[in-house]
Amino acid sequence: MKCPLCTIREADKKNTHYxxxxxxxxxxxLDGGNERETGFYFDLSNDSAFVEFNFQRETSIKKLEETLGREATEEEIEQAKKIPFSVDYIFCTQCEATFTEIEDGxxxxxxxxxxxxxxxENEELDFKEIRIIRLFxxxxIWRTAVCEQAFKLSPEVFEKLRLIILNHAKVSDExxxxxxxSITYLETLGGEKEYTSxxxxxxxxxxxxxxxxxxxVIQFYESIDDVKFFDFYDLNxxxxxxxxxxxxxEFKVRIMHNVERKAFLKEMIRKEKVKHTLSFYRNSFRELWFRMFGVNPPTLITEQYIYFICNQEDDVLSHTRENIIKLTQEFMMKKLQ
Structure with missing residues (x-):
């Protein structure tokens, strides 16, 4: 395939991080350090009610299992062969050099x-290096739109960004x-390990x-008409x-201080994942109860079930699929006794 940036050369580059x-x-x-492929990360998408744990090829399996509280599955081991947020044979070597030049700047x-x-002490920082910041x-944004089908830009904006990046040395200020x-910087204090949060x-x-x-945190708007208040867990x-x-x-960067950062991240994961996970559990339990008894479960029974599998909200994110099946069986046995 042709490289989508230059649209001329063959996409021959492996391991491009978008x-x-x-x-x-x-x-x-694992420790917030810079050694490659020694960590794990979480899929916070709403495609599944279960947190998907992914880890990289050089991750300490002992450390992983301490964190998960269980052995890694074969599927997780297979996933470890992949490099997160990286693609092969999408871009060409020459265009990769363009990306690197911008990134290094x-x-x-x-x-x-x-x-x-x-x-x-700063609520914001103003930068004169507008070109460096915007290009970076x-x-x-543009590479993610290329590499992730779910992340979309309008065709017109996609093409304008492509040309800006391709011709970055001579593109006009206009x-x-x-x-x-909009760029928000999340102040992260407490040493290198704190970055893993x-x-x-x-x-x-x-x-x-x-x-x-x-x-x-990047917020990219396609036009000035799109700049409206965006409620995203007190980010704005x-x-x-x-x-x-x-x-x-001058380019303004908002500073979200360390205490605010922690609150923002906690609220995001709680509402984005816990909300969908609890809904999934409730619906699944109702379906199971209906198949067994031909009627919907009383609301009290459903909430007893939710309390049984996760009596604290944060516990919702610690369950594996196998663990939920086991707990559900235990709950149903108690109700049938």
Missing amino acids: FTDKIIRSCLN FIDNILPKLRGAEIS FFIQ ELKEFPL NFVGFTSDRKPNLAILNDF NAQFKKFANYNEE
């Missing part, structure tokens, strides 16, 4: 002013600043297009328009 590896690696690794010039810097976050772009992923059902890359506040950079003189 989320920049140097940004997300500390989030995915951001990592060398912008990242040190945020990660590990003294920013606890554009490649995250073209570069056309799309409103952050997330990596994206939403596929919201406006704006949103992606979380460890300690960065009353000043949201101030941080939707558009035809800006």
Whole structure:
């Protein structure tokens, strides 16, 4: 296939990270360090009611099993052969060099002013390096749209971003600043290991297009008309328009401090995953009860079941499919005695 960036050369490059590896690696690794492929991560999508645990090829199996409280399954071991947020033979070697040039500019010039810097007193930071910042976050958004079917851009915007990235050395300021772009930096204190409490992923059902890359949250708008308040677990506040950079003189980055970051991440995982998981359990239990007795279970029985399998809300996310089946059997046996 042809590389989608240049549309000319064959896609010959293996292991292209569509989320920049140097940004997300500390989030995915066991100790927050930079060693490759030594971590595990969680699928927070709503396709399944069960948290899917994925781990990388060099992950300590002992550490993994301590975290999961069980042995790794064959499916998980197979999944470990894959590299997260990475694709093979989608882009060409020359275009990969373009990505690397943009990434290196951001990592060398912008990242040190945020990660590990003294920013606890700042609510925002203003940057003159607009080109570096915009290009870096554009490649995250555009590559994700290429590599993830669920992450969509309109064809017109997709093509404009492609041309901006391809011609990044000579693209005009007007073209570069056309799309409103909001970046929140999640201050992460407590040492390298604390980065593992952050997330990596994206939403596929919201406006704006949103992606979380460890300690960065990207909100990309396709037009100025799309800049409206976006309620995403207190990520945004009353000043949201101030941080939707558009035809800006300096690029504003909002700082979400460490305490706020923890609250934001906790609320996100609780509402996004727990809500859907509990709904799934309730519906599955009702179906089971109906098949056995021909009537829907009383609400009291359903809630007793939910309490039995997870008497604390956080416990919802610790269950495997096999564990839920076992607990459900135990509950039904108690009711049939």
